[in-house]
Amino acid sequence: MLFFSMAWRNVWRNRRRSLLTVGAIALGLAFNIFMRGIGDGFHDQMVDNSVRAEIGHIQIHRFGYRDDPGLNQTLPAPQRVAQAIRSLPHVRGYTFRVLGGGLASTTENSSGVQILGVDPAQEQTVTTIQNAIVQGRYLDSGMQRPILLGERLAAHLKTSLDDKVVLLVQAADGSMGAELFRVAGIFRSGAPEMDAGVVFILRSDAQTLFALGDRITEAALLLDSSRQVPAALDALSKGLTGEPVEILPWWRVEPFLQQFIQIDDAFFYVIVLIFFVVISIGILNTIMMSVFERVREFGVMMALGTRPRQIIKLVVEEALALGLVGIVAGSLIGSALTQYFARHGINLSSFSAGAAALGITSSRVYSELTLGNLVYSNLAVLAVVMLVALYPAVHAAGLRPVEAIRHV
Amino acid sequence: MCESRMVLVEIRSVFKTYHDHVDVHALKDVTLHLERGSFAAVTGPSGSGKSTLLNVLGGLDRPDAGNIRVGGTDLTAIPADQLADFRLHHIGFVFQAFNLLPVLSVVENLEFIPALQGVSKQKRRRHARDLLKTVGLEEVGSKRPNELSGGQQQRVAVLRAIMTEPELVLADEPTANLDSANASLLLDMMERLNREKGVTFVFSTHDPQVVRRARRVIRLKDGAVVADETQTPVAASIST
Numbered sequence: 001m002l003f004f005s006m007a008w009r010n011v012w013r014n015r016r017r018s019l020l021t022v023g024a025i026a027l028g029l030a031f032n033i034f035m036r037g038i039g040d041g042f043h044d045q046m047v048d049n050s051v052r053a054e055i056g057h058i059q060i061h062r063f064g065y066r067d068d069p070g071l072n073q074t075l076p077a078p079q080r081v082a083q084a085i086r087s088l089p090h091v092r093g094y095t096f097r098v099l100g101g102g103l104a105s106t107t108e109n110s111s112g113v114q115i116l117g118v119d120p121a122q123e124q125t126v127t128t129i130q131n132a133i134v135q136g137r138y139l140d141s142g143m144q145r146p147i148l149l150g151e152r153l154a155a156h157l158k159t160s161l162d163d164k165v166v167l168l169v170q171a172a173d174g175s176m177g178a179e180l181f182r183v184a185g186i187f188r189s190g191a192p193e194m195d196a197g198v199v200f201i202l203r204s205d206a207q208t209l210f211a212l213g214d215r216i217t218e219a220a221l222l223l224d225s226s227r228q229v230p231a232a233l234d235a236l237s238k239g240l241t242g243e244p245v246e247i248l249p250w251w252r253v254e255p256f257l258q259q260f261i262q263i264d265d266a267f268f269y270v271i272v273l274i275f276f277v278v279i280s281i282g283i284l285n286t287i288m289m290s291v292f293e294r295v296r297e298f299g300v301m302m303a304l305g306t307r308p309r310q311i312i313k314l315v316v317e318e319a320l321a322l323g324l325v326g327i328v329a330g331s332l333i334g335s336a337l338t339q340y341f342a343r344h345g346i347n348l349s350s351f352s353a354g355a356a357a358l359g360i361t362s363s364r365v366y367s368e369l370t371l372g373n374l375v376y377s378n379l380a381v382l383a384v385v386m387l388v389a390l391y392p393a394v395h396a397a398g399l400r401p402v403e404a405i406r407h408v
Numbered sequence: 409m410c411e412s413r414m415v416l417v418e419i420r421s422v423f424k425t426y427h428d429h430v431d432v433h434a435l436k437d438v439t440l441h442l443e444r445g446s447f448a449a450v451t452g453p454s455g456s457g458k459s460t461l462l463n464v465l466g467g468l469d470r471p472d473a474g475n476i477r478v479g480g481t482d483l484t485a486i487p488a489d490q491l492a493d494f495r496l497h498h499i500g501f502v503f504q505a506f507n508l509l510p511v512l513s514v515v516e517n518l519e520f521i522p523a524l525q526g527v528s529k530q531k532r533r534r535h536a537r538d539l540l541k542t543v544g545l546e547e548v549g550s551k552r553p554n555e556l557s558g559g560q561q562q563r564v565a566v567l568r569a570i571m572t573e574p575e576l577v578l579a580d581e582p583t584a585n586l587d588s589a590n591a592s593l594l595l596d597m598m599e600r601l602n603r604e605k606g607v608t609f610v611f612s613t614h615d616p617q618v619v620r621r622a623r624r625v626i627r628l629k630d631g632a633v634v635a636d637e638t639q640t641p642v643a644a645s646i647s648t
Contacts, residue, residue: 002516002519002523296507297507300501303466303468303503304568305492305524307489401468402469
């Protein structure tokens with residue numbers, strides 16, 4: 001306690017210098033917390049948009065479907081799958097789909113498309129496609145062969161509401177399937193690939209088109225939060241033991257998204273590292289100056305019987321005191337900033353095209369303050385401060401008392 | 409009590425040379441004995457080796473040759489990291505420039521060494537306040553060193569040196585930065601501690617007043633002992 005009390009008082013011997021250092025630590029930490037908060041919010045929005053647009057948090061297929069997504073790879077035991085999903089906690093909804101490829105044609109044009117056959121009521125519990133309708137309306141089981149087209153696809157096919165669109169496919173039995181659909185709605189998801197290449201039809205129509213009977217190719221489910229995915233994966237694996245299924249989290253369904261987040265994180269860490277190096281030099285400078293100014297004092301302390309490791313402890317505790325004040329200030333500033341932008345968001349409307357390409361369909365990005373961010377940021381700053389303090393501390397402990405006492 | 413138990417410090421054939429641009433022989437074949445309860449002055453011209461003698465005696469520096477035993481412990485034989493421990497428990501230091509720790513109050517400065525020794529806060533604080541009272545400094549206990557006069561600082565430094573009742577107190581030019589009145593006050597205090605508590609004092613000095621007050625005077629010249637005299641000290645001129 002005596003040493004920490006001394007350390008605390010030593011820190012404030014040169015108030016201006018210490019305040020500058022505390023300010024640098026606080027700003028560095030606040031920057032780190034805020035940037036991490038923006039990154040977390042940005043990534044969560046990307047994931048949430050992708051998950052809610054189509055893929056869901058988890059997808060279940062017949063084993064091998066991901067590598068060879070043919071119509072002969074239908075989902076085994078859908079009733080058991082449904083039961084396993086329903087027994088999970090935190091499930092917001094699930095949907096059974098038929099997926100297949102085909103050609104969409106109008107009198108004006110044609111385009112290769114991915115066809116999603118969905119149950120409209122079930123699908124609404126997983127995806128938000130119904131909210132993306134910009135013309136017409138969402139699918140309804142009572143409609144006669146309705147089809148939803150993306151805005152880009154509709155433009156390409158030069159079609160509009162109530163127009164006819166023919167879907168031409170190769171069915172599961174090898175025959176050619178063709179059906180006439182009528183445009184019920186046009187959606188704008190914000191994701192260019194989806195808007196240009198995905199159509200939604202009723203699941204029963206898809207089963208007829210692909211000659212699948214009552215079989216389906218995919219189950220997708222939505223959880224309350226993406227943080228619950230690992231636990232749900234475990235539970236599903238146990239619940240579907242023995243069934244030839246593959247259970248895929250969103251990051252395996254959309255590996256590009258996961259890779260983008262990892263690269264973005266790596267880029268963030270490089271920026272933070274550079275920032276920390278600059279701050280470290282500032283802290284090192286402060287502690288070195290403080291040590292050099294007190295050489296005689298260290299000499300006296302050692303002459304009186306202070307052991308070298310106690311000198312190291314004193315200098316490190318001084319750095320710790322500086323660091324703790326900086327951490328408290330930085331955490332408050334960083335948390336306040338992050339919370340402000342979590343509530344009000346950052347306007348990205350000027351970059352909407354680029355943001356949409358990254359799966360951000362909202363004009364605002366909202367930061368997110370997590371306990372993990374605060375804890376890791378604080379620990380990182382604390383570790384940097386302690387590490388930086390070691391060199392001057394060891395230098396002070398290595399002084400020879402007989403020489404240090406005479407230091408002027 | 410037999411003679412060997414009366415001897416506190418034994419210095420045998422100690423040599424110390426500093427290697428700078430030229431070799432400086434700071435101590436040359438110094439052999440001395442100091443009894444417990446001594447009140448001894450080491451004197452001599454500048455560069456005669458006074459400070460070097462006190463440094464090797466206090467374990468702050470090591471001789472090139474020879475042996476130094478303090479209270480039976482051979483300081484030349486114990487490892488460097490144990491010397492700090494030895495100083496902590498057996499030797500008190502008083503420096504020319506007072507060298508109180510500026511961020512600690514007077515009482516906390518007195519508590520510093522016992523705190524290192526692990527003495528409880530309550531016990532060491534009570535002892536510090538008692539000591540301050542004995543020399544009339546009880547009112548400055550909560551002040552910082554820079555709020556005290558030079559004389560007061562040096563008296564506090566002496567109290568710090570004797571807080572844990574070490575066997576030996578080494579004072580390097582303790583009166584060099586004091587006026588004669590304050591120097592006299594300091595010597596009075598050291599004499600009283602020597603007389604009443606049996607603290608052994610060895611101080612290096614140029615100051616004739618200090619030399620006159622010592623019971624034993626060791627004169628050095630060019631690193632060698634040229635005289636070692638016991639004398640009847642002159643009585644204190646100012647009492648505390």
